[in-house]
Amino acid sequence: MLDLPGYPASDLRYLPREQVVAALDEVDCVEVTAQALRRHALGSTILPDEAYLPWQTPDGHSARSLGMPGAIRTDSGLDLGLKVINASLGNPDRGLARSQGLLMMFDPETAYPVCVMESAYISALRTAAVTAVSAQRLRTDPVGHLAVLGCGTLARAHLRLLPAVSDKLQTITLYDLDRSRAEALADALRADPDTADLTVRVEDSARACVDGADLVVTVTVTTEGYLAPEWFAPGALIAHVSLDDVLPEVVAAAGLVVVDDWGLVSHDDRRLLGRMWRAGTLRAPDGGYRPDATPDPTAAQVHTTLGDVLADRHPGRAEPGRLVLSNPFGMSILDVALGARVAAYAEEHDLGLRIPR
Amino acid sequence: MLDLPGYPASDLRYLPREQVVAALDEVDCVEVTAQALRRHALGSTILPDEAYLPWQTPDGHSARSLGMPGAIRTDSGLDLGLKVINASLGNPDRGLARSQGLLMMFDPETAYPVCVMESAYISALRTAAVTAVSAQRLRTDPVGHLAVLGCGTLARAHLRLLPAVSDKLQTITLYDLDRSRAEALADALRADPDTADLTVRVEDSARACVDGADLVVTVTVTTEGYLAPEWFAPGALIAHVSLDDVLPEVVAAAGLVVVDDWGLVSHDDRRLLGRMWRAGTLRAPDGGYRPDATPDPTAAQVHTTLGDVLADRHPGRAEPGRLVLSNPFGMSILDVALGARVAAYAEEHDLGLRIPR
Numbered sequence: 001m002l003d004l005p006g007y008p009a010s011d012l013r014y015l016p017r018e019q020v021v022a023a024l025d026e027v028d029c030v031e032v033t034a035q036a037l038r039r040h041a042l043g044s045t046i047l048p049d050e051a052y053l054p055w056q057t058p059d060g061h062s063a064r065s066l067g068m069p070g071a072i073r074t075d076s077g078l079d080l081g082l083k084v085i086n087a088s089l090g091n092p093d094r095g096l097a098r099s100q101g102l103l104m105m106f107d108p109e110t111a112y113p114v115c116v117m118e119s120a121y122i123s124a125l126r127t128a129a130v131t132a133v134s135a136q137r138l139r140t141d142p143v144g145h146l147a148v149l150g151c152g153t154l155a156r157a158h159l160r161l162l163p164a165v166s167d168k169l170q171t172i173t174l175y176d177l178d179r180s181r182a183e184a185l186a187d188a189l190r191a192d193p194d195t196a197d198l199t200v201r202v203e204d205s206a207r208a209c210v211d212g213a214d215l216v217v218t219v220t221v222t223t224e225g226y227l228a229p230e231w232f233a234p235g236a237l238i239a240h241v242s243l244d245d246v247l248p249e250v251v252a253a254a255g256l257v258v259v260d261d262w263g264l265v266s267h268d269d270r271r272l273l274g275r276m277w278r279a280g281t282l283r284a285p286d287g288g289y290r291p292d293a294t295p296d297p298t299a300a301q302v303h304t305t306l307g308d309v310l311a312d313r314h315p316g317r318a319e320p321g322r323l324v325l326s327n328p329f330g331m332s333i334l335d336v337a338l339g340a341r342v343a344a345y346a347e348e349h350d351l352g353l354r355i356p357r
Numbered sequence: 358m359l360d361l362p363g364y365p366a367s368d369l370r371y372l373p374r375e376q377v378v379a380a381l382d383e384v385d386c387v388e389v390t391a392q393a394l395r396r397h398a399l400g401s402t403i404l405p406d407e408a409y410l411p412w413q414t415p416d417g418h419s420a421r422s423l424g425m426p427g428a429i430r431t432d433s434g435l436d437l438g439l440k441v442i443n444a445s446l447g448n449p450d451r452g453l454a455r456s457q458g459l460l461m462m463f464d465p466e467t468a469y470p471v472c473v474m475e476s477a478y479i480s481a482l483r484t485a486a487v488t489a490v491s492a493q494r495l496r497t498d499p500v501g502h503l504a505v506l507g508c509g510t511l512a513r514a515h516l517r518l519l520p521a522v523s524d525k526l527q528t529i530t531l532y533d534l535d536r537s538r539a540e541a542l543a544d545a546l547r548a549d550p551d552t553a554d555l556t557v558r559v560e561d562s563a564r565a566c567v568d569g570a571d572l573v574v575t576v577t578v579t580t581e582g583y584l585a586p587e588w589f590a591p592g593a594l595i596a597h598v599s600l601d602d603v604l605p606e607v608v609a610a611a612g613l614v615v616v617d618d619w620g621l622v623s624h625d626d627r628r629l630l631g632r633m634w635r636a637g638t639l640r641a642p643d644g645g646y647r648p649d650a651t652p653d654p655t656a657a658q659v660h661t662t663l664g665d666v667l668a669d670r671h672p673g674r675a676e677p678g679r680l681v682l683s684n685p686f687g688m689s690i691l692d693v694a695l696g697a698r699v700a701a702y703a704e705e706h707d708l709g710l711r712i713p714r
Contacts, residue, residue: 001517001549001551002513002516002517002545002546002549002551002552003513003545004378004478004481004510004513004514004517005454005510005513014371014712016712016713016714017713017714018713021361046410046411046412048408048409048410049406049408049409050408050424051405051406051407051408051424051425051426051439052405052406052426053403053405053426053427053428053437053439054403055403055428055435055437055465057465057466057468058434058435058465058466059466061466063465063466063468064468065426065437065439065463065468067407067408067424067425067426067439067441068408068424069408069409069410069422069424070410071410071412077415078412078415080410080412080422082408082410082422082424082441084424084439084441084461084470086463086468086469086470087468088466088467088468090466090467091467091468094467096467096469097362099468100467100468100469100470100714101470102459102461102470102473104441104459106422106443108412108414108415108420109414109415109416109418109420109445109447110445110447110448110451110453110457111414111420111421111422111443111444111445111448111457112443112453112457113441113443113457113458113459116459116473118714121361124361153361153362156359156360156361156362157361159359160358160359160361188359188360189359192358192359194358194359195359353712355371355373355710355712356373356374356375357373357374357457357475
């Protein structure tokens, strides 16, 4: 039978999770993320719609695969990649992490994959890095009290990055529907030299957890809002990572609502802000309503993007005492930005495995 | 710093191209493809929109990455995967294959990737397999004269599969804008025991190439039509793989127009059939016009899908003597169907590499 043309003998580099962790330890995730957000605001990125495959597992759990490509033009060239990140809600019951996947980095000229790496670790770290950037740019005061709702992988990623960002941090409060998860995380924080000096408390309710906090991070799997505006301390920053935790009244009460990308948020019809946009109870950053929605004169508003704040196009400040809501949908370009640094570090130090094409 | 939870110690299986070729040699690609097409018609698949990242390479060529997830319910369970297939138009000038990528297969319960393999080979073979299925089901007579327009990787994939499908094949005609590519392919066919007994001719024009052929396969990179209806033999089957080779008059003249998925074809605005649908010069399989198009009373029509023909919902026959046009947009579920077989074979024979997560 006829042969098909092959490929050059160059290998692919493959990085298992352990090597991704090692490489990312050498990267300033918060700074790389801030730079990528800024480049996005300045139009130096390509952020296509993601591919979304949902299914029911044989055991009856919801599972999904996301395929998220992205590109960023940098000073030295073009960073290109595609993140695949899958999740099954049945995994935690099996003692498995909910998500896993692979991030591929591409050669800008041949388009061939050149480096493949485990993607869930990068994905968690870049999500936490966006919260860290928000804490730096959307607050005037450093964070003294951090509240974390949900105590899974994303909580740990946040608690890995955030203590280094605020030198005034004194208190961490934790809440999870499964108290044992919160206790396990509290124990880990008390045992960790980076956080051993802090007060760490497990709370009995979400309300007790957010009470008095300067920064509230939601990293749950809820699809229904439960956080009311009067629960928060005046001027608190809410990093609404899991996207469905706050009630619509919180969005309406906030003095500043910031997203990562208005297109991503408004095109989505499953999460709170997308639903509000469809219902006419949320206005776009330009003040307009969705053309086919019935305008609600009391509608809340999205004010700006985090990238525009970083690019100094928006002050990123609310009136003193008013809530600030950051609602990051999640962008592949941040994974690509970090993946490019990881790939470069791996190349330089010959980390990982060389695998044939 | 706080650690994040890890994963079970189970490895990923990685299959480089060589092992994918070895495994696929043991799979009946045409039958697996026919079965997947049938399952698609019967509603046993999930075929999400693909993610599409286009860019210009530093050398000024067009490049793109496609992320294509898909799922098929089979007798034994659920086959799930995501194909990443990238291409740069600058590659052939460098002596490189235009496309490369990776196909990932997922565990239906945990959603974790379990097998990763080179995807361009599978991608080319499944494309050729669709043509083989079309030749079997959309023609009454076996193919005696096969014409191939474009002599790259996809041409080779077709000439790897098609000779086995028709025992009446006598003549192969080839055409390429770069005659040396056609000559090289002709030499390979003459040297291959499977095709050494056939008459193989390189032609000077596309018109001479298709003249008298029963089956015409277009595997070019053109974005502009050039094939006129009067060039074809009466009753010829045109496998319009590259999607932009025939003129609109060919679609109008065809007695049977078959697609793989009407949603994929009609949502696309770059290729011929999608453009005709937008312009009101093509009707859907149900006979209707696009709602916002100005209906053209002389409009051509898409009659059915290949899956519906395979599921015996449509006879798949044109009036004798009239052209038949098969216009397969390309579906990830076919890659997933073949990938599942490759992964199973690799598992059974312990092919490829075990790489840590």
